[in-house]
Amino acid sequence: MLVNINQLTKSYKQHQAVKNISFQIQKGECVALLGPNGAGKTTTLQMLAGLLTPTSGIIQLTDEAPKDFRKRIGFLPQHPTFFSWMTAKEFLQFAGKLSHIPKSKLANKITETLEFVSLTHVQNKRIGGFSGGMKQRLGLAQALLHEPDLLILDEPVSALDPNGRRDVLEILDMLKEKMTILFSTHVLHDAEQVCDSVIILKDGEIKWNGSLESLKSSHTTSAIQIKTLESLENVFDDLAEVDYKDANTVTVSVNTTAFDTNLLLQRLIEKNRTLVHFERLQDSLEDAYMKVMNQ
Numbered sequence: 594m595l596v597n598i599n600q601l602t603k604s605y606k607q608h609q610a611v612k613n614i615s616f617q618i619q620k621g622e623c624v625a626l627l628g629p630n631g632a633g634k635t636t637t638l639q640m641l642a643g644l645l646t647p648t649s650g651i652i653q654l655t656d657e658a659p660k661d662f663r664k665r666i667g668f669l670p671q672h673p674t675f676f677s678w679m680t681a682k683e684f685l686q687f688a689g690k691l692s693h694i695p696k697s698k699l700a701n702k703i704t705e706t707l708e709f710v711s712l713t714h715v716q717n718k719r720i721g722g723f724s725g726g727m728k729q730r731l732g733l734a735q736a737l738l739h740e741p742d743l744l745i746l747d748e749p750v751s752a753l754d755p756n757g758r759r760d761v762l763e764i765l766d767m768l769k770e771k772m773t774i775l776f777s778t779h780v781l782h783d784a785e786q787v788c789d790s791v792i793i794l795k796d797g798e799i800k801w802n803g804s805l806e807s808l809k810s811s812h813t814t815s816a817i818q819i820k821t822l823e824s825l826e827n828v829f830d831d832l833a834e835v836d837y838k839d840a841n842t843v844t845v846s847v848n849t850t851a852f853d854t855n856l857l858l859q860r861l862i863e864k865n866r867t868l869v870h871f872e873r874l875q876d877s878l879e880d881a882y883m884k885v886m887n888q
């Protein structure tokens with residue numbers, strides 16, 4: 594285990610933004626912190642990055658005393674600020690000094706990191722002329738420079754256009770082979786593209802913590818839709834999970850994919866109905882997410 598969060602709470606005056614949350618992150622995991630606006634994502638990440646003091650609770654990186662974890666973390670805030678008059682290289686030199694990277698290592702580290710985020714060709718250009726996507730990649734470079742154990746990114750793709758989004762998600766996909774990543778997003782699709790597990794936050798509380806696969810399997814249902822030429826009246830009346838769409842169409846909810854569909858077909862034959870449409874309907878991951886949010 595790399596991170597252990599225990600009963601973490603943050604109150605802003607009377608308002609509890611994060612309510613007693615506990616979770617763990619394993620070394621090498623890529624975890625998405627998912628939730629709508631105001632869920633408490635930024636507050637949680639800022640506490641993890643050591644920028645905000647928790648009202649109560651414990652944040653531990655393995656084998657470290659609670660207060661010593663900051664240098665092992667790389668953080669990209671939701672709205673990073675840059676000095677627009679600096680060049681990309683100057684900005685990383687500045688960031689490198691702040692995080693006490695030894696002088697002998699810094700130049701090589703900057704070259705390597707700029708290469709990794711595809712900014713080598715503009716390393717001597719002023720940041721003022723950079724696009725949103727380029728700035729975000731530079732912010733990412735700043736967070737990576739000191740080779741952190743845990744990379745924390747607050748909504749790294751929310752403000753980007755589709756190309757910028759793709760570039761940053763591709764970088765994250767490469768990075769997850771090398772380090773542990775926790776990033777927030779309010780878009781399920783972003784989480785799905787790079788992460789295996791999600792923590793869903795709503796109103797400061799954890800609504801779900803687990804793999805995307807288990808989210809889907811535990812919150813989705815499948816159904817079978819049947820349409821016949823004749824009316825379906827009295828055909829499936831004894832089945833509880835039957836929903837009549839119209840006289841000729843029903844949807845039968847089935848709890849497992851192993852449901853024996855032959856039973857339904859047999860019933861149609863017994864009752865002399867002519868089948869014109871038969872389809873298995875399956876909830877998507879998005880449906881599962883909405884179910885968790887509405888719980």
Ligand SMILES: Nc1ncnc2c1ncn2[C@@H]1O[C@H](COP(=O)(O)OP(=O)(O)OP(=O)(O)O)[C@@H](O)[C@H]1O
Pocket residue numbers: 605608609610628629630631632633634635636637779
């Ligand atoms: N400095 C602050 N003072 C008072 N309330 C705050 C402060 N920062 C955040 N909040 C409140 O705490 C709650 C959680 O905010 P937070 O920014 O952590 O949510 P979020 O999930 O990151 O949302 P978003 O997606 O909009 O960034 C919100 O109700 C917000 O209004």
